[in-house]
Amino acid sequence: MTTVATTVSTNGGLAFYNKVLEAVPQGERLRLCLQCGACSGICPNGFAMNYPPRSIIAALRADDFAPVLESDAIWLCVACFACSNVCPAQIPLTTGVLAALKNEMLLRGKAPAELQTALANSRRYGNTLGQSPRKRAEWAKDLTLPVPIMAEHKEPVEVLWYVGDYASYHPRVQKVSRAMVRVFQAMGVKFGILGPEENSDGDAQCLVGEVGLFEMLALKNARAFDKYEFKEVVTTDPHAYNTMKNEYPGLGVSFPIKHYTQFLAERLDQLWPLLRRDQKYRVAYHDPCCIGRANHNDIYDEPRRVLSAIPGIELVEMPHNRENSICCGGGGGGMWLDGFSWERTRTRTSEWRVAEALSVGAQVLAVACTYETPRFDDAVKSTGHEGDLIVRDIAELLAEALGSG
């Protein structure tokens, strides 16, 4: 590897450098930084950071790292992988440099209080929302056809559905979960959920540098998965997909996992005849970071193919799409840092997305991530566009198209 002079000695710089090396296999690549600034330019919150990614590395080289540790700019990072994706030197910024800096800030007790609460909640309850773990499957309670919970089901399933925190507890996202049940049931998929045995996937905890907590949660999920027979894990949560596919194997935990749009795209022949209700909408699809550019997961075509199967739908593209999609603002702990971010940026990326969707004449903003329905619903309201744009998860659009129309 070509070496670029990297001076690291005092001011916490050396310790930080070592931390990055320890955190990710390709950590050493940070020595290859060209200082081109592409990372800082593409960062959706870079304009409000006194230390965007490029400057963090510059400070490390200049042996002037103390001011980086004084700044709270790192908490504007939403772990959207935009910087990692454009870096010509392929430095693992999101999972390496930025997560390590967040870890350092956590150790120094310099994390915003709201985020600390989400972490404390996931350690105590296994979910970031601080809800009762015993009530994790309550969203599925009053459905006509019961949702099998593995501990009671006692039979192998085709699909073990990892539901996730928000889809289990948040009232808006529970609607998406119930829609997903209708789709699975209409297709005759033999599926089950873990219910109270399911824990937070750990993606946010991992990307904010709370590695110990991530490991604890991942191992709890692994133990639950281990108890049951299934063909594959399918998840409605891109964060779960990303972390289970890319981070769990590092803990010796691996199993076949698909995002639900992949699972459905493979079964379009089966899905197609079931979708009989015309949906005369112009739909813009928002690519979630975590199944898109994050770790080159590259799930871009499958959600579009599934959407196109709905009769009557006209798919339009927003200016930022696929790997250039803009984060909804909820990743990497952003879900709990809205107040912190608003104070410093006076804007919301979710509002930019709503403006983009409207600019291409979309009537529906289709999403495929459990953070996104509430975030974009809020953005539609806060920009005064209630009635102009409807936010729906792909699962909801499919459920609405089921049956004869």
Next chain:
Amino acid sequence: MDIVVPIKFVPDLVEEMEIGESGKALDRTFMRLIPSEQDDHALEQALLLKERHGGTVTVVTLDAGDVDETLFTAVANGADRAVKVRGEGFDKGINNHAASAVLQEALKDIPFDLILTGTQAVDDLDGSVGPLLAARLGLPYVGYITGIALEDGKVVARKEYPGGMVAEMEVALPAVLGIQAAEKPPRYVVTSLVLEAMKTATIEEREAGGADCSGAAGVTRVYLPQAAERARMLEGDANQVADALVALLKEHRLLS
């Protein structure tokens, strides 16, 4: 300065509470116990004082079951000693009169200048632990404290009163202070440090024998609050509802 923080475990209200078969207590079969929120604040305040002035922080708790993780977390956060007092019936919960007697006994060989504990807890039925303990130890007590400054041989405590009033009170040491809120929200300590504490720290275990719960009022019946009167819903469009609401407020002399 040496500070002792007694931590009380209370039912976690995130879970549904159920009344036990006796009808006189909560069913504890599936009950999750968590450290009382204000005791978390008391610990944070103690750690802030230690950071500012040095000294030690000792956490003491009665063994209600599953308390170790909380004690190790306190050590990971900066506490120097963690003491767990076992005793018959502690897992079923003992009243504050009995708890304060157990704590008094446990404190006989733990030196302290200051005891910080939560002003109150969700399950207090017979007063709160702070003043009961202060009375037993013959020490001054001030509650509803939201900040502490140390001066020569005394502390200046910031006490909250209802209606937005705040007083600064000089309290001679040693003393017991009831914490309403620490000067900062309780800190989060990363999991790896808690796990490290579990490996390296030792919880000092004491045996208290039984507890005399007779000093407090007895519970004759526990039951859910009963709705005395149904709420009245105002019907109509926004204007009609607003008119009805204004009329109602005038009727009750809340508007003139």
